[in-house]
Amino acid sequence: MVRLKTRLKKELLSRLGDAFPLPVSEIEVAYPPQQSLGDLSFTFPFKLAKLRQTNPRQVAQEFLPYFSGLGGVERAEVAGPGYINLYLDRKAFFRQQLESLDTPSLQPEEEKIIIEHTNINPNKAAHIGHLRNACLGDTLGRCLKYKGEQVEIQNYIDDTGVQVVDVVFGLMELEKKTLTDLENIKDKLDYYFWDLYARTSAYLASHPEAEVRKAEILKKIEHGQDPEAALGFAISRRILRAHLQTMKRIDVTYDLLPCESSILGLKFWEKAFALLKDRGAISVADKGPNAGCWVMRLEEEEDKEKVIVRSDGTVTYVGKDIAYQLWKFGLLGKDFFYQPFIEEDGRTIWITTTSPKKVPVSFGRATKVYNVIDSRQAYLQKIVVQGLKSLDYFEQAAKSIHFSYEMVALSPKSLKELAYEVSDEEKDKSFLEVSGRKGLGVKADDLLDRLEEKALAEVETRNPDLPAEAKLAIARQIACGALRYFMLKFARNSLIVFDFEEALNFEGETGPYLQYSAVRLNSIFRKLEDKAGFGPRELEFLLSEKNMLLEALPEAEKRDFWDLVFYASQFEESVLHSILSLEFSHLAKFAFNLCQKMNAYYHLYSILGEENRDRKEMRIRTIFYVREILKKTLFLMGIPLPEKM
């Protein structure tokens, strides 16, 4: 469809020549609200009429002749108050669509794109908020790759910050445990620390004197002194592995894990600091509450200053982030060292390190960067971009995209289910923020477990004869599909108030519905082969046959056929739209609508049982086309396609 629209515009423009006084961008190709009004719709007569102060319908009439005989267009007519509507040559259109299934029409625009997502502090288990982040980031990556872009996925690991310090404190001071004790904890370590982190936070809040010990731990971790440093390292690495394991369950993976320890160890900040100082981008505040700090000012808010370096000389989180962002664009003049962290399924996840290693990989040097971070961090992201601007990297600043999304919160009902004790001030709220510090949240693995369990029960009743292993594999795919669709179906600015019942639903607008639709399509093809001997070879032959008898279909069916096929053909447009608006709920809606149309279609028109050969062949082409589009859409959303359901 993207291809057709561009071609039509181009053809039209060359015909119009100077007769058309408006810029090309004003030629908008839309879709009429009903099939009976045509397939494509031009609205420029309205704009032109305004310019000329005449009647839009008159303008439309005047330009109508230019539309006759356009390639692939059957006829054009003026409709309503001044639209020019096109009716496509359906047979030619469908044939073209079938032929170009394997050749995407989207074009890459960047040399290299980095997406940073997930970024879970390695001191506790992943929760539903992290799942939303990972699903959005991963889907963006899949879509950009489909578009032809070179994409690198990074998951930033803050392995030295105060959050890790907190759990080291908890382990040493509250639990009185050593490194050996830690190694003897064989259970899920991320779960263990979920509880310990919450307990430690509560303890620290009520024991201010503990701050001294905390500061000591932080210092020792930063300077690599044991046992604190070794403990911090052991904890963060093991929890990181647990996180990667969790993300693998929803088919999310990474290319590189940049660590804060590397940024500190390799003195990235010192380099960035020198650059910023040279440019005068940051300055020492000589008075006010920030006296003695290096601060940066925001362009729009002159009165506000953000501390980058504290009065004790240590750098804040934003400072490190500016250095990291500079590195992503290859502007820092320094690089990490790398080593493999996990090697499986034929691919390697790399991690940064401070010790020189010879490796056959390189990272960074992107021309565009997406940071998938929730909307609460908008202010900080703005400062990072400001850092680039103040170094005169305007192009990179413009291509530093904060992929912002709203958080996942908990409904009162789910609080009850989690047996969370609500404090008085929390009582009146209609939802509560997930908080690792409070130990309040739905752990990612718990949710996935419950989804799997429910899916497995369904599979047991529907496919009791399958081997246990196959049932489990299917249940996992369904759980993944359910979760990913759930995280994608909401617009990113929509706050998700998490509710178990809603998230565990497999009916209606859900991932399993999409999977089921695709599975049913596959099942029809399987039956075609088993019962009618219509296998891959016959299918290939049918598709290569140029002559399709669209006219063999009755009028009503022709309309339904076209409605389905024409909608499916808008797939790439939907992908592009999602990328441009960073709104993957569009893609989710597209998939859902496509399935609805598809399900209604095959309900109405039998494929296996159809006696008339021409009709049967048209229907096979149709469901084949839709299946292929659906498969692509599911893949881009990271929703697996089970064999059976």
Added chain:
RNA sequence: GCGCCUGUAGCUCAGUGGAUAGAGCGACGGACUCCGGAUCCGUAGGUCGCAGGUUCGACCCCUGUCAGGCGCGCCA
């Protein structure tokens, strides 16, 4: 106080300035001796928070206003 976001059916949410505002859930009523009922079809349900403005045309843009959320740390 300032900044950003949100307000659409009972609930949860979609909705490129374009033609009659749509889904799902829930409710109610149905579906072929059937290509799998995780499906399909139908019914009910709307002053698109409110008030102005711009426009040939506004859920969409602008202004104001009300309500809710989130930011505005020498935390990350």
